[in-house]
Amino acid sequence: MTNELKGKVNYSVNGNIAILEVDNPPVNPLSSGVRAGLAEFIEKANSDDSIKGIILTGAGRSFIAGADISEFGKSFDGPDLNSTLRDIEFSKKPVIAAINGTALGGGLETALVCNYRMGTNKAIVGLPEVNLGLLPGAGGTQRLPRLVGPSQALKMMLSGAPLSAEKALTSGILDAISENSLIEDAIEFLQDKIELSEHPKVRDKNEKVLEARGSENVLAEAKALAAKTRRGQFAPGQIIACVEAAINEDDFDAGLKKESEYFLECLMNPQREAMIHIFFGERAASKISDIPKDTPLMSINSAGIVGSGTMGGGIAMNLANAGIPVLVLDQDEKNLERGMGVIEKNYQMMVDRGRMSEEQKEKVFGLITPTLSYEDLANVDIVVEAVYENLELKQEIFKTLDSVTNNNTILASNTSGLDIDALASVTERPGKVVGTHFFSPANVMRLLEVVRGKDSSDETMATVMSLGKRMGKAAVVSLNAPGFIGNRMLAGYTYQANMLLLEGALPSQVDNALESFGMSMGPFRMLDLVGLDLGWRARKLANIETPLANKISDELCERDRFGQKNSRGFYNYSEGSRAPNPAPENEEIYKEISEKNNIKRREISDQEIIDRCILALVNEGARILEEGVAQRSGDMDIVYINGYGFPIWRGGPMFYANQLGLKEVIKKMDVFSELDKEFWKPAPLLQKLSDQSASFGEAPPVGERSELLSFKQANMGGV
Numbered sequence: 001m002t003n004e005l006k007g008k009v010n011y012s013v014n015g016n017i018a019i020l021e022v023d024n025p026p027v028n029p030l031s032s033g034v035r036a037g038l039a040e041f042i043e044k045a046n047s048d049d050s051i052k053g054i055i056l057t058g059a060g061r062s063f064i065a066g067a068d069i070s071e072f073g074k075s076f077d078g079p080d081l082n083s084t085l086r087d088i089e090f091s092k093k094p095v096i097a098a099i100n101g102t103a104l105g106g107g108l109e110t111a112l113v114c115n116y117r118m119g120t121n122k123a124i125v126g127l128p129e130v131n132l133g134l135l136p137g138a139g140g141t142q143r144l145p146r147l148v149g150p151s152q153a154l155k156m157m158l159s160g161a162p163l164s165a166e167k168a169l170t171s172g173i174l175d176a177i178s179e180n181s182l183i184e185d186a187i188e189f190l191q192d193k194i195e196l197s198e199h200p201k202v203r204d205k206n207e208k209v210l211e212a213r214g215s216e217n218v219l220a221e222a223k224a225l226a227a228k229t230r231r232g233q234f235a236p237g238q239i240i241a242c243v244e245a246a247i248n249e250d251d252f253d254a255g256l257k258k259e260s261e262y263f264l265e266c267l268m269n270p271q272r273e274a275m276i277h278i279f280f281g282e283r284a285a286s287k288i289s290d291i292p293k294d295t296p297l298m299s300i301n302s303a304g305i306v307g308s309g310t311m312g313g314g315i316a317m318n319l320a321n322a323g324i325p326v327l328v329l330d331q332d333e334k335n336l337e338r339g340m341g342v343i344e345k346n347y348q349m350m351v352d353r354g355r356m357s358e359e360q361k362e363k364v365f366g367l368i369t370p371t372l373s374y375e376d377l378a379n380v381d382i383v384v385e386a387v388y389e390n391l392e393l394k395q396e397i398f399k400t401l402d403s404v405t406n407n408n409t410i411l412a413s414n415t416s417g418l419d420i421d422a423l424a425s426v427t428e429r430p431g432k433v434v435g436t437h438f439f440s441p442a443n444v445m446r447l448l449e450v451v452r453g454k455d456s457s458d459e460t461m462a463t464v465m466s467l468g469k470r471m472g473k474a475a476v477v478s479l480n481a482p483g484f485i486g487n488r489m490l491a492g493y494t495y496q497a498n499m500l501l502l503e504g505a506l507p508s509q510v511d512n513a514l515e516s517f518g519m520s521m522g523p524f525r526m527l528d529l530v531g532l533d534l535g536w537r538a539r540k541l542a543n544i545e546t547p548l549a550n551k552i553s554d555e556l557c558e559r560d561r562f563g564q565k566n567s568r569g570f571y572n573y574s575e576g577s578r579a580p581n582p583a584p585e586n587e588e589i590y591k592e593i594s595e596k597n598n599i600k601r602r603e604i605s606d607q608e609i610i611d612r613c614i615l616a617l618v619n620e621g622a623r624i625l626e627e628g629v630a631q632r633s634g635d636m637d638i639v640y641i642n643g644y645g646f647p648i649w650r651g652g653p654m655f656y657a658n659q660l661g662l663k664e665v666i667k668k669m670d671v672f673s674e675l676d677k678e679f680w681k682p683a684p685l686l687q688k689l690s691d692q693s694a695s696f697g698e699a700p701p702v703g704e705r706s707e708l709l710s711f712k713q714a715n716m717g718g719v
């Protein structure tokens, strides 16, 4: 093996058993050195007469986390994966996979070419390639259906969701679970099999695929599942086509050949690059560029929430699901009771849908305790304030928390836009104050904006980011600036949607265009969901004249159309339904308002709708990046995919702009500037990168670019 290869395999012998241990920290992907090591040591074990069986296992916490994702789209060194797996599958000596942790993607595919599979009770197996715009391309689409049946294999491959050891055992992926020492148990297992003249190979197990032959049901169900859960994605159709081959091809190798062809098509598809950008982008976002990697983390073993409303309840569930006991405080007993009731109902719904057992529900719900007294929060490690958006109220709460909790407690606010420094300033511990902006419903949405105040300490930031990961969130750091990252970008997007309505488009056209682009919900359906009256009431209260873009929605409110909450807004809704129906009675209003404001309505193309709304995100994103409010352009992609329904397969708005080419972005904006010169002025960073024929990823890291801004200095651009 040469030094340039990445990762290695350790070889040792225990009696008559060779042990191959994949060693490529931290999670043992099948990088070049691992593939080379496996090929070399399978050969070595096979040519050593004293060896009668082989154990394949992983060092550390993972078995094998799959193919090395960083190799995709590049040329690679060492043997290819399929030939390495062939060496294992046709080993003369029996091979057992001793699965010590995660066996994902190519990791599970490696285990599937072994004759036997044993896991610890912490083992996790799955084929998550679909999340990367790929299909299992090392035989997984042909072998898994043979082991668990095509229907379950399709569910696993289309969802990408892994199975626990227990489920892997019942579904036939594992032959046994080790309760003690995995390697000792694997040796014992192999000793029992050594004398057998033949050892089972998954490729030969045809019963389950033959059973499905001739029936359309399995594939039809899979297509329906893919259409529902993976709208617009390329890989799911390819996965289904592979399984169709597994069912219908008589020759196993013919199925494998099809899998390779379909895999290559996924690999060449732009969706793969976009989704892998998101995989690495999420991991990059979890790091704070100017905070040392070894910053000590505070341990978070208990938490408090102030406010038992929808947000407070959702956040409490996140913490409890991560195993952290939570005290939920509300000063109103009735609210508290109601809040706890909603939490229990949410958990019950998960039980009813089969997502959680009754036992698990008891366990997590048991971690959430209601309280009416601030004194009970004295010794918790973190408190998240989640009351409604009112600075004075939040400042009062922070003062109280500062006096009742011990000095080490982190004080976090779930504000969606208030000044974190103004909250920190009323405490004696500004270093321990931070924003944690969860998205609603907090127990479902993955995005967490972690807002860095001017005094938030490195330790506080690193601890909250790590807590985000523990809760399964996609955590992104934002500087403490108006709208943070997500809502600031959203403002321009919604502004354009509203202007398109004034210029001649109908809500359904705008929504349909953006939903076909891949957004999970168009802007007018979203506005109806949020409630049109919020802005209208706020403007009335503050005596602010309605801005042009809001003239239509305010007029709808004047006519008692508030959105879903009273079954009419931009759309009409039937009682108890969220499905939007056309509201032709609104069309006269749209015409009237356009006319009153001297706007000539015209035919607007779907492409113009998409370009104006999405490029509004991009231009504001460029300003956010330039100001250092976001650390990197990929962070904004993570925000938009996890918090605002942007299609993952397009890689987020900034990645989308890169793929379009920044020169093309500027060209399109130039055309729109005829409509609104100020709005479509390119952000200086966008212009600069375009002039240099560069892209957003190539922008220098924050710190070199500009001084970090304070809340008040931040420029809201054209929003």
Ligand code: 3HC
Residues within 6 Å of the ligand: 026, 027, 029, 062, 065, 066, 067, 068, 069, 070, 081, 102, 104, 105, 106, 107, 109, 128, 129, 132, 134, 135, 136, 137, 138, 140, 280, 283, 284
């Ligand atoms: N290839 C390359 N690097 C990988 C990797 C992989 N398969 N899996 C993880 N890494 C890297 C991460 O980028 C991260 O790097 P960093 O420290 O520089 O940021 C590091 O390993 C640790 O990863 P996580 O932070 O994600 O560690 P966790 O402990 O939170 O999670 C995990 C571990 C569950 C294994 C998670 O990393 C994961 O889901 N990995 C990807 C699994 C996957 O998708 N496998 C399929 C790959 S495609 C394939 O196999 C194709 C085949 O069919 C041919």
